[in-house]
Amino acid sequence: MLRSLDIRDMLLIDRLELDFQPGLNVLTGETGAGKSILLDCLGFVLGWRGRADLVRAGAAQGEVTAVFDLPAGHPARTVLDEAGFPVSDELILRRVNGGDGRKTGWINDRRASGEVLRLLSETLVELHGQHDDRGLLNPRGHRLLLDAFAGVDLPPLRAAWTARREARAAFTEAEAALAAARGEEEFLRHAVAELDKLDPQPGEEAELDARRRAMQGAERIRADVARALQALGSDGAEGAMLDAARWLDGAAERAEGRLEAPAGALQRALIELGEAVSGVEAALEAMDFDPRDLEATEERLFALRALARKHDVLADDLAGLAETLRTRLGRIDAGEGNLARLTDAVATADAGYDKAALAMTAERVAAAKRLDAAMAAELAPLKMERAIFETRLAEAEPGPEGRDAVAFTVATNPGAPAGPLDKIASGGELSRFLLALKVCLARGNDALVLIFDEIDRGVGGATADAVGRRLARLAEGAQVLVVTHSPQVAALGGNHFRVAKSVEGGMTTSEVAALTDSQRIEEIARMLAGEEITPAAKEAAKVLLEGRA
Structure with a gap:
């Protein structure tokens, strides 16, 4: 879980300290107020490659510190141990961006490379948005996602692949040795x-x-x-x-x-x-x-x-x-007999792998049908009941995880051709597809902090409420951070932060504040009514907040 984020002299932020809570954390604010700056800063301390001009104008350097809780068994502990860092229940990441562009990182006050930070980030944070090409939109990861949904047992298949590879290598080596021996x-x-x-x-x-x-x-x-x-x-x-x-x-x-x-x-x-x-x-x-x-x-x-x-x-x-x-x-005299024995071993290993791979394919086919059905159930409340999500399997080159290629495809309307998620769906549709897919793939794993960047863009009304409720459901098993413009989504948050921009002395800065219950009413009313907050908007905001249960 992300416990706190401390930002100093980064972009439009002078000094900011945020404490996050478990469950659904929402960030709201006017367009351009600087909500994406928070994600840029979090990505910076996690070692992600992003924009270069991060230091606030006039500052010598910028700095971000993130504190995570690491419960027993958290995968980040393995990364830390393999990289030679001490492991404890608290993980403190700090990264400094100098005015000359140099970036220096620390893990628990020990110098760390950007590569180690990035490895850690894969176990700490998962970002989703309309331009998400790191996770759900990347076809190379679809098989892993389907396997996670199915809960398949891969070690036996990997062992069969290893036995097959070793048997073939032994045969090839013996055949080459025999050929060389025959030459002399x-x-x-x-x-x-x-x-x-x-x-x-x-x-x-x-x-x-x-x-x-x-x-x-x-x-x-x-x-x-x-x-x-x-x-x-x-x-x-x-x-x-x-x-x-x-x-x-x-x-x-x-x-x-x-x-x-x-x-x-x-x-x-x-x-x-x-x-x-x-x-x-x-x-x-x-x-x-x-x-x-x-x-x-x-x-x-x-x-x-x-x-x-x-x-x-x-x-x-x-x-x-x-x-x-x-x-x-x-x-040489025994070579033919040895080759015959190794040929039998290869045939046995091939048969063992084929059997395991076929069983895995059957398991994935069954899981694909369950995932497609689960997606259909999730898409209907999101006003996409006419859309068709399909998990397609095709034969691929054999490997340690089988010989199946997996791709998630969608058709937004009946009769329309199906295609990759990011090629077929519009921005708003894509957001809902990703959210539905994430809900279906969730397994109650609280190791990752899930971040959704305006994933509700382009939707409103009952659809926005459905989006918010699915985010809240995800937050029951994980910490979720949502950047949103939707009052329906914001009302469902357990913790609410408002991002605001101000100009003082010719200097523009962004500030983030945790909202009280009364302040939440004001903020959600603003999101409903716009610049002028009316009594009706406040009443509507109260209704939204009261309907969280």
Whole structure:
């Protein structure tokens, strides 16, 4: 609910403070008194795009403050929370228009952009008038309005649409992947066969390289080791030393002990020489290999390295590459089966969406008939019993909310062609169509402040009274603000404000005052009689006010 509106130095307003009440609030005044200025100022603080020259002449800046009550569950709370603003039961919007044209807004004393203000305004205020192209006259919103009237349950349909979209996306992705895989199928099969034939193992390259180096090293030194063994063996040093030992043994008896020490040293040397010969023989035996082993080792090592270069990977990664390529090849082999499964999933999702969309269409068709009947009942008291309102459904592109296009059409006279509301109806007719439609669509939602800007223009008498009573009915479930020239409508208001223009010191200003009961009689009498208020006009005003019940 809009609780108060504070305006300073805006257009013709010097300083104005207004307190609004629940129910039907009416604003009246002479033509040109400045009633539309109030709506301009309210639109300004809500971030609406409007006229640029808002600052009062001679003022440095203009300012508007609006205070709203936000009960628990009000949709504005969600907007505030998502935008990072603190949420409370009171919402204070303030916006300043500098003399240089700059506009600055605040939400509860925190800076806010015009975009956030506009998002908030959609949850706070709904404006209706003869030039209403934001709400009821916008065909793009007619389906939403019909759904709200019908109270349809959209989440199951949206879920079916999501399942359909995801199933189709999965099929398209798999089909594209299979097509791309088929383009490299020949390469994959050749590469996998080549890798499987070689069967590379992690760490194998290092092992082969070490073995090859060992065999190559042994080949280079084996001849020297063999010559050393020959020099140390029985045909070399060992044989000579054994001969020397025998010769010393034969001469020892006649040497009177002088050969004992040399003979002992020679025996010890023979023992060490034997160990050396054994070691050299063992080393020579270890160096003994088949040259074909070296050739085979080199061939495999070179094959591993060549395949690694071919695939631009390390030799140790060839085993992992083989598994990767084998997996890709497996996708091709399993691709047809996977596509068949995904095709079935798409068919199932399509069927689920079609069923939900058809059910939604049937629900909307039934709701359209109820809305048309409700509109006929509302239009008759508004002196438009010959007019025909029709809700038309046509097939549209499938989407998360079905495949129905909805349009509200009217024919103002029997036999006349039907067409869009704003193309067929005249100004006064349009106002009544909009009011009847709003009454039919109302659901007792008190979240929105409903504003009607001279929606009763062009009607009078019993029709104006019917308009006023429908506005009063709307006000039972919501706060309603009405700018009106109709005394019948004004008399039905629960709260009455008069807008008046005055000139003082060459400066024109507009003022708004809340009227007492006696002042309401004067104002409604003026609306009935014109400039000269007669006793008869006052009596008529009293009758109108007494007939509010």
